[in-house]
Amino acid sequence: MKIAILSRGKRLYSTKRLREACVARGHDVNVLDTLDFSINVEQGKPGLIYKNKNITDFDAVIPRIGSSITFFGAAVLRQFEEMGMFCLNSSLGIITSRDKLRSIQLLARHNIGFPQTIFVKQKKTILPAIEKIGGAPVVIKLLEGTQGIGVILADTNKVAEAIIETLHSTKQNVLIQKFIKESKGRDVRAIVVGNKVVAAMRRVAQGDEFRSNVHRGGKVENVELDERFERTAIRAAQIMGLNVAGVDMLEGASGPQVMEVNSSPGLEGIERASGVDVAAKMVEFLEEQSDFPEIDLRQRLTLDKGYGVAEFHILKNSELISKTIENAGFREKDIVIMSIKRGTKMISNPKSTREILEDDSLLCFGKLENMKSLVIQKRKNRKRRKSFDVRKI
Template sequence: MNIKILSRNKNLYSTKRLVEAAQKRKHTVEVVDPLKCDIVIERRKPHIYYKGDYIRDVDAIIPRIGSSVTFYGTAVVRQFEMMGTFSTTGSEALVRSRDKLRSLQMLSKSKIGLPKTVFTNYSRDVEGVIEQVGGTPLVIKLLEGTQGLGVVLAETKNAAKSVIEAFNGLQARVIVQEFIKEAKGADIRAFVVDGHVVGAMKRQGKEGEFRSNLHRGGSAEIIELSDEEEVAAVRAAKALGLGVAGVDLLQSDRGPLILEVNSSPGLEGIEKATGKDIARTIIRYIEKNV
């Protein structure tokens, strides 16, 4: 098969691993920078122009679209879909997953466990917002934040009011979530491919840090999910229409709670923690569907 990986950097761990896995399975594979693709729109003849030539006869694409280039990256994915190309992440699913508020609403509709969350239109009733999530401590998140950036833990009511009012003053959109104390600064990343959890790791924030992101200095170890946690991860990916997803969840006294569903999950942390060849699993997912 002819496979294109949409990535801006061919030297990234995830991109290199996907190339290796595709080549081992005897496929033709190329890394394509989505921002250098020209979208040619014509009646019944959608095309993509790249580096002086038209891209033709592509069987599948693997989008590795960064959050900062979601708009154009999604347009390129959509164009490939119009050309009849299979995508491991559909364009509509990609858009849904990047909108934190929309994705939480869709997960809620699917009756999936979530931390209690409040979103307002720069409400002046900050104390009311704090009460809605059960008081402090609470977590404040920028809607556009990634990799733990733009996430604040407010431990007192005064701190929470100050942060929320500051964000409101800057007209920065935020959501306010209850703090799950029993999670103890740890979360779980479940990697879902084609409706199955193919690997899971528990991420622990470094001492004094409530965010468990590996980019923030957290550590990871392999974990065996409970049946309830596995079902929650699969249902979350399905609710957003994602064939490949990284589902982040918390262990709480009332069961697993979904934090976020990532449509371009990195492979480095999960492969090193679990010792599993996740890249190969993604290539086999393509083989099954093309």
């Protein structure tokens, strides 16, 4: 295959390792500096120009987009996607995961642990917010910080308030997070490739530092992940829409607490700690998947007249409970159930004989009018008590 690695530096450890892994597996590979592209937006003919040459013939792209160039890097990647080339991580996944608030807002929809978090803007709302999450000590974070920079532990409510006010005055957005004491300066990073955790490490903060980032002097060691951590890491990567991710988790009293999902995880620490050739795993996955470029499902599906995607949540008095999909009449209304979320389980492409249960979330594709009428009708029947929620997505 002909593979492009988007990276700001040929000599960066992870870039070098990925390049070696591509060569070792017989691929033709080029490292291209993300900032040297021009994006040529033309109707029906998306183009990319790199150092005066048109880019046409890559089979796959490995993006390594640093946080300082997220906007431009994601735009370049989006253009590769538009040109039908397979990208190991999608531009949307990268943008979504880079914002720490947006990430946990998404995780919160699912059964995934994360430190209690609150986000405020106005001075008068700061102290109540700190109190809401149990008071100091609290962690204060810049939304797009990295390598531990922009993550602060505040010991008292007053200090926390002063720090947040100061950051607000410099137009920074910050989130306030419960400090997970019991993790004791240790966290776990799991590298997800596809639907598997391929390597994991524990990072231990040194001295009185609470941040375990390698760039803050954290020491790495090998760790055998228990199943809960593995499952959480895989789900978190999937929710972000990332094929490759480094998922950072604290060891909370109630299990794994996801802090962030990294779309360009560094390979040095993890390869050293785990002894796994992570770069090779990534390239192997690229080979398996390159024939299936990601498509923007929502955009493609909703273009047709009046069709769309919606999610129904089955509440406790719904008439659909205990009916099979067939008997519930979805098909007649031109609605297809694509998946059912049931607790922590996901039932993809459910058979028509499958029963609908209370608290299921049905992800449906179909005529929007019919989906709407289904909800409105139920609302009327039940007066103000909706028998299911609907969310158009």
